[in-house]
Amino acid sequence: xxxxxxxxxxxxxxxxxxxxxxxxxxxxxxxxxxxxxxxxxxxxxxxxxxxxxxxxxxxxxxxxxxxxxxxxxxxxxxxxxxxxxxxxxxxxxxxxxxxxxxxxxxxxxxxxxxxxxxxxxxxxxxxxxxxxxxxxxxxxxxxxxxxxxxxxxxxxxxxxxxxxxxxxxxxxxxxxxxxxxxxxxxxxxxxxxxxxxxxxxxxxxxxxxxxxxxxxxxxxxxxxxxxxxxxxxxxxxxxxxxxxxxxxxxxxxxxxxxxxxxxxxxxxxxxxxxxxxxxxxxxxxxxxxxxxxxxxxxxxxxxxxxxxxxxxxxxxxxxxxxxxxxxxxxxxxxxxxxxxxxxxxxxxxxxxxxxxxxxxxxxxxxxxxxxxxxxxxxxxxxxxxxxxxxxxxxxxxxxxxxxxxxxxxxxxxxxxxxxxxxx
Numbered sequence: 212x213x214x215x216x217x218x219x220x221x222x223x224x225x226x227x228x229x230x231x232x233x234x235x236x237x238x239x240x241x242x243x244x245x246x247x248x249x250x251x252x253x254x255x256x257x258x259x260x261x262x263x264x265x266x267x268x269x270x271x272x273x274x275x276x277x278x279x280x281x282x283x284x285x286x287x288x289x290x291x292x293x294x295x296x297x298x299x300x301x302x303x304x305x306x307x308x309x310x311x312x313x314x315x316x317x318x319x320x321x322x323x324x325x326x327x328x329x330x331x332x333x334x335x336x337x338x339x340x341x342x343x344x345x346x347x348x349x350x351x352x353x354x355x356x357x358x359x360x361x362x363x364x365x366x367x368x369x370x371x372x373x374x375x376x377x378x379x380x381x382x383x384x385x386x387x388x389x390x391x392x393x394x395x396x397x398x399x400x401x402x403x404x405x406x407x408x409x410x411x412x413x414x415x416x417x418x419x420x421x422x423x424x425x426x427x428x429x430x431x432x433x434x435x436x437x438x439x440x441x442x443x444x445x446x447x448x449x450x451x452x453x454x455x456x457x458x459x460x461x462x463x464x465x466x467x468x469x470x471x472x473x474x475x476x477x478x479x480x481x482x483x484x485x486x487x488x489x490x491x492x493x494x495x496x497x498x499x500x501x502x503x504x505x506x507x508x509x510x511x512x513x514x515x516x517x518x519x520x521x522x523x524x525x526x527x528x529x530x531x532x533x534x535x536x537x538x539x540x541x542x543x544x545x546x547x548x549x550x551x552x553x554x555x556x557x558x559x560x561x562x563x564x565x566x567x568x569x570x571x572x573x574x575x576x577x578x579x580x581x582x583x584x585x586x587x588x589x590x591x592x593x594x595x596x597x598x599x600x601x602x603x604x605x606x607x608x609x610x611x612x613x614x615x616x617x618x619x620x621x622x623x624x625x626x627x628x629x630x631x632x633x634x
Contacts, residue, residue, distance in 0.1 A: 250280045251534055252305040254298075257287050259309060259359070259521060264554050272541060279534060292317075299323030304526035306535035307542075312346040312522045315355035317591040324354045325525040325532060327539075334543055338561040342518030342584025349589060355522030356543050359557040362516040362584055363410065363480050364576040366489075369501045371399055371477040380503035382510040384418075384446065391453045394477040402478040403470050404451045406458030406610045407603035410517045411480045411505075416443030417515035417585045418508055423602065424588045424626050431590060431630035433623030435605060441615055448610055458610040461603065472496065480505065483556070483573030502573040504580035518584030520557070592630045601625045 255265060269281045284305070286294065292314065298304045299321055310318060318324050327334075331353050336344065339357050347355025367380065375394045381387040395401030404411065416422065421439030424431050434440055454476070457464070462481070471479050472492035479485070486500045505514035523542060525535045541547060548559040552567050556574045558581045559567065565578040587593050596602070605622035609615045 250282050251307070251531055251538060253281060253283045253307040253538060254286050254295075254305045254309060255283055256291070256309050256521065257285050259555070260551065261554055264550060268542075268547065272538070276534075276537065281538070296321065299526050299528065302528055304528035306525065306529040306531055307538050308524050308526065309358065309521050310355065310524055312343060312355065312357070312360075312518070312520050313587060313593065315347045315522050315524065316349055316589050317594070318524065319349045319354040320591045323527050325527050325529070326352050326354060327356060327525065327536070328353045330356075330536060330540075334540060335545075335561065338563050340518065340558065340560060340562055340581050340584050342516070342581065342586050343520050343522075343560055346586045346589055347522045347524075355524050356539055357560040358521045358523050358543060359548075359551055359555070359560060360518050360520035360581050360584065361482055361557055362518050362577055362581050363414075363482055364502050364504055364573065364580055365478050365506075366471070366481050366483070366486055366573075367478045367501050367503065368471070368474070368476065368496075368499055370474075370499045372501075375477070380501070381506050384506050384508055384514070387506045388449060388453070391450065391478065395453045398475060400454040400456075400476045402450060402454040402480075403456050403467055403476040404447075404454055404480060405456040405460050405462050405464075405467070406451060406607050407461040408480065409461075409602045409606060412443060412447045412602070412606060413517050413585070413587070414505060414515040415446045416440045419443045419446075422588065423596075424590075424623075424630055431588065431592075431627065433626030433630070435602075435626070436616065436619035436623045441619055444606070444609055444615060444619070447606070451610060459607045468492065474499075483571075483577050486573060502576040504576050507583065513580045513583050515583045515585050516580045518581060518586060588630070590630055592632065595632070596626055596629050599625065599629060601629075 265283055269283055273279055273281055295308060295310060295318060298308070299318060300323060334356060340360055343357035343360045347353055347357060371394060377390050377393060381390050391401035413423070416439065419439040419442040421437050421443055422434050425434050467479050467481065468485050468488040469492055470476055472489045474493070474496065483502055489496055489500065505516055507514040523539045525532055525539065529535045543560060545561065545564065548561060548564055549567050551557060552559040552564065556568070556571065558578050562582055565582065568574040568578045601622050605618050608618040
């Protein structure tokens with residue numbers, strides 16, 4: 212998931228032609244020169260920042276923090292889990308590491324990540340996007356500092372909306388169903404939604420007040436069989452039926468942007484960068500693509516969305532933890548967050564900065580949706596749940612006519628067993 216979100220957002224940034232801006236040299240308080248370390252090693256993931264922006268940050272930061280020498284190293288995503296785990300267990304770890312937001316729980320469980328709970332107020336934590344901040348908070352302690360986010364929106368075909376007499380995107384779920392039904396005529400699909408797009412299902416479940424799993428004392432319990440989660444699945448079923456998406460595949464099989472590019476699909480749920488991939492297939496759709504946030508149950512709030520993105524962590528083994536914190540504070544501060552958002556078309560970590568993306572329709576819709584962002588259950592074993600494909604299999608079973616309550620109970624039992632394995 213992390214790879215898909217970043218790749219799509221990076222494509223969008225390239226397509227939008229945004230250039231690098233200035234960077235944050237003063238959002239963190241300068242450490243005294245006499246105590247500054249000779250070198251701070253910072254791991255940044257490939258694709259997160261342009262070379263120009265990160266080099267400008269390095270230059271400006273070192274100028275403002277005399278005696279500090281930043282060694283910023285770009286890391287590839289392939290194999291990063293093993294490298295970070297090894298670094299956290301070593302005595303010579305980097306001072307700051309960028310990690311995927313859903314990876315924080317796994318790394319924190321090793322005991323090798325510094326607890327930054329006492330820094331949250333200093334970092335403006337009350338303004339953080341909840342869905343990005345939550346994965347970095349383990350049992351009430353903040354280990355990961357939110358850096359940037361990306362989430363799904365509805366990408367739509369303006370021409371098909373116009374032909375169907377739809378003048379404006381829907382604001383509520385009920386309107387969404389009505390409009391999608393109206394668009395599902397004349398050989399067109401009102402929406403292309405596959406049977407296993409579980410990140411979309413997550414938002415519908417959260418909107419109903421449910422979740423995939425909940426903490427029950429010291430244990431986790433699968434929760435797909437709760438009335439709230441079943442209501443979310445029921446909405447998914449009703450929406451999915453208004454298109455011709457396969458019930459036994461996810462959005463990558465076939466790639467949904469290729470289906471949308473054929474011009475017969477009115478809507479798809481994707482990150483804004485998915486539009487750039489559509490244009491790679493069919494450049495003629497350039498002026499036909501629009502975006503709006505996934506609708507919520509009421510018009511005053513967008514639908515809940517899974518928030519993917521990155522956090523910054525400081526290893527316990529850092530030899531310069533105080534100086535490392537100053538780097539984190541600068542990277543997570545308002546100035547650099549603004550520059551990063553404008554350069555990479557990512558959602559900044561603060562709700563108050565959503566306006567910096569207003570100039571681009573797709574990223575503006577993404578930023579609005581991010582205000583109701585959420586995260587998957589915050590446990591190191593969540594990745595194992597994804598690997599079992601239990602949620603996808605449950606969705607397909609329901610969409611192909613099996614009893615929702617029975618299938619949800621079986622899926623919940625499987626999730627419970629997986630999340631509590633090894634505990």
